[in-house]
Every structure is written in structure tokens, then in C-alpha cells.
Amino acid sequence: MAHGPGVYKDRYEDLHVDTIDRRLAELGLTLPPPKRPVADYVGCKQSGQQLFVSALVSETRGAAGAEVSVDQAAAAAEATVLALLAIVREHLGTLDRIAAVDKMTGFVRSGPAFTSQPAVVDGASRVLIAIFGEAGRHARTATGVAQLPYGATVQLEMILRLHDRIA
Amino acid sequence: MAHGPGVYKDRYEDLHVDTIDRRLAELGLTLPPPKRPVADYVGCKQSGQQLFVSALVSETRGAAGAEVSVDQAAAAAEATVLALLAIVREHLGTLDRIAAVDKMTGFVRSGPAFTSQPAVVDGASRVLIAIFGEAGRHARTATGVAQLPYGATVQLEMILRLHDRIA
Amino acid sequence: MAHGPGVYKDRYEDLHVDTIDRRLAELGLTLPPPKRPVADYVGCKQSGQQLFVSALVSETRGAAGAEVSVDQAAAAAEATVLALLAIVREHLGTLDRIAAVDKMTGFVRSGPAFTSQPAVVDGASRVLIAIFGEAGRHARTATGVAQLPYGATVQLEMILRLHDRIA
Numbered sequence A, B, C: 001m002a003h004g005p006g007v008y009k010d011r012y013e014d015l016h017v018d019t020i021d022r023r024l025a026e027l028g029l030t031l032p033p034p035k036r037p038v039a040d041y042v043g044c045k046q047s048g049q050q051l052f053v054s055a056l057v058s059e060t061r062g063a064a065g066a067e068v069s070v071d072q073a074a075a076a077a078e079a080t081v082l083a084l085l086a087i088v089r090e091h092l093g094t095l096d097r098i099a100a101v102d103k104m105t106g107f108v109r110s111g112p113a114f115t116s117q118p119a120v121v122d123g124a125s126r127v128l129i130a131i132f133g134e135a136g137r138h139a140r141t142a143t144g145v146a147q148l149p150y151g152a153t154v155q156l157e158m159i160l161r162l163h164d165r166i167a
Helices: A011-016 A019-026 A070-092 A117-136 B011-016 B019-026 B070-092 B117-136 C011-016 C019-026 C070-092 C117-136
Strands: A044-047 A050-057 A098-109 A139-145 A154-162 B044-047 B050-057 B098-109 B139-145 B154-162 C044-047 C050-057 C098-109 C139-145 C154-162
Touching (some): A044 C098, A050 A070, A050 A098, A070 A098, A070 A154, A098 B044, A098 B050, A098 C139, A117 A139, A117 A154, A139 B098, A139 B139, A139 C139, A154 C139, B019 B117, B044 B070, B050 B070, B050 B098, B070 B098, B070 B117, B070 B154, B098 B117, B139 C154, C044 C070, C050 C098, C070 C117, C070 C154, C098 C117, C117 C139
Parallel strands (some): A050 C139, A098 A139, A139 B050, B098 B139, C098 C139
Antiparallel strands (some): B098 B154, C044 C050, C050 C154
């Protein structure tokens, strides 16, 4: 994906490459180092113009509404979606190939009486919209589960739409 | 999408527009006013010929098998899928653009010993088949969760396939 | 799909048909008889080149980490994915039409302190990779739920990508 700063470098690339990285910087957001899958699966699987992004759990542990507040859980969701984007960027070479966020599903580990799963997953949805604008607005499911891998607070998966390589 | 009853009105439209609305009337079904998303997401997101429909929770509250009977939960699933179709109709302008229901996922808030999630989600599946016929038969997941947003009984999401605009 | 062993039989078919069935035999794996859906849905729904495969629950019952060990639950996941492939084979006529496993979602019925859902779903992921090689590597979600239909231990769904009929 890398290319040298040659005299005849494609001016289209000058204008368009790394737009999303610049947007991340403007927002003061940094992506963490991309994580490796913890088991026998891949972080991303491309199928035509769709990219299925495997679920990732938050580093924050504990059930929302019990050990973890709704604000802490929403912050965990934001950190998790940035960690997903790090995996996607490594896979694609550049986040500029993302045409749209089609769907996000958020599983929130919930204490027995916790019913604010949408407010938790909003932590991730808001940052996607901040980064990608209209293209970042997505269909969504936010649901409550009793347990998650490693006792995490939030688990997020996405389906992205990619630009044609030609386009 | 609206068009007046002009003398020269396209006869193709006469035959084809609003077929599903007529089918709903035949079945004695009425769609409720379309709900707005409760958080930072969109109700529908189109990607190529797929339409991702965000999860919606039932107005019925309480856990199936505990506060809510299986029949009440199935009725809640039917009402929820009609509410989803209202959102889809507002988004597309007409339900006649739906070529097929590809996938429905139903999360059923379940009491500790409740294991009849398929019977609950059938309330929604049956009405889709009644409305859309063979095209309404879908792949499905019906699973049990401990909590749902707002303490709802059922949560449904769908992936629809759309006709080409050209077709 | 069947064709007689005629003298002029297409030699391309001689080489390519039933490759995956031969691979299953090499691995010592047998698919069970295909199950029928337990409710008002279909086992598989094709949409363009995607095949949505409805969720199936394991015959093994009980919560992982409580009544069922992690190894028993992983074995249940392996048996369940083979049962899913039996449904897919009946639907497509041959597993050789599968171009890739795009996504698998595994719901693991989990005791209160069970957090090894990835190790359970690995039982299914490993066998998909053994059968399909690189094409079997998939995006994945492994999550923990309080209940599943019939009290099952594991529930698996898949999205597959199909070869063009022409290709």
C-alpha cells in the first residue's frame, strides 16, 4: 500500500489517501495497536463489498448497572469500536476504503435490572458518526446478555461496506 | 412517491404499487406510526440490495416464562414486526420494494427456565409469511437473553432484500 | 443435481464435484441426517451470493461452566456445525458451492461465572477450517446467554458465500 513521494505521484491519491486518519487526528482520537484474534477466527472477512468484522470485547470488565456505571460502559464501548477500527485499518491498509458502516451489534453484559443497553452502545455509535459522518450512521442492535468472554462489559461487531477498488 | 389520480396515470403503477398495503388490509393488519430511533443510529441502512433494519423492542415488558406467557410474548413479537415494517415503509416509500426477508433475529427476554424462544419468535415469522408469501420465509435465529432495553419482552432485527429500482 | 455415469460425462464435474464430501471422509467426519426447522422459518435462505443459515441448537443440553464442561460444550459446538452443514448440503445439493464461510455467530448458554465462550465456539471454528481450509476462516462472534431454545448448550448460525453457478 505504501508508495514513495515521487514527482509523478498520483495527485488523486494526494487528495484522498488517509482522509479518515486525518479526521481521527482532528477529533483527538488515537487507534490502539491492532489486537490479534483470541481463538480460531479472523478479525475481518471480506465478501464482495462487505467486510464482516469479528466481535471484540472491551478491556473494561464487569456487568453494566452492577460493577460498572452506564457512563463507564459507554466509554468502554467507545474504546472498543476504536480497537475494532485498528483491526480494520490493518486489514484494509487504510480506513478510506470504508464506504459505510452498515450494521453494528452490541452485546452489553447487564446486571439483573439494567435496561439502558442503547445508552451504552451509543458510546460507540457516536464516535463512528463523528469519524465517518453520514456514512457512519448505521443500523444497530443493542442487547443485554448475562455473560461475555473474559467477563467483559461490552462486545461489538460490525458489518462495513467497502468502496470498489476501482471507484 | 405519491401521485395524483390523473387520467394518463401510468397503468403499470396502477397494477403494481401498494400490493403489500392491499395485502395488509386483506389480513386485517394495520401498521402503527413509525417509531424514531431511541439513540444514535438509523432505523434502516441500505447497502446494495440489502436493507439492514435496526432492532426494535416490543412495547410489552417483562420476561417470557415469568411475568409474560408464551402467547403474550408471541403476540408482542407480531406487534414488533409490524412496527418494524412501518419503519421500513417510511424509509422505502413502499413495502413493494421488498423482494425477500432474508434473515430475522429475535432476542427473547427469558425467565431462568424459559426455553420456548422459537414459539415466541414464530409470532413474528408467521405474520411475515402471511404478508409476503414465499418471499417472507426467512432464515432465523431465536435466542434467550437475560435483559433487553427498557425491560422489553422481545427484540427483533431483520435483513431484507430489495428489488432493483430498475426491475 | 444428480447425473448418470455416462461415457461422455463432463470431465470438469469428474474433477470437481463432491470435493468437500471427500474431504469430510478424509477427516473421518460424517454429517448427520439434515434436521427440519422446528418452527416457521427455513433452514437456509439465499440472497444473491450469500446464504443465510438459520441458527441450530446443540443436542447437548445444560449451561456451560455449570452442568456442562468447556470440553463437552466445544464438542457440542463441533456436532452442531456438522448438523448445520448437513442442512446446507441438502439445500444446495453439494457443499462444493460454498466459496467461503463469511461469519459465524455462536451463542453459548453460560453459567453465571462462565467466560470461556470463545473456547466453546472454537470447537465449531476448527472443524470449518479443517474442512474448507482458508475459505473456512471466518469472522465470528461468541457470546454468552442465559437461556437457549430447549435448554441447549450452544446455538450456531452462519453466513456463507456461494460460488456463482457460472463460475
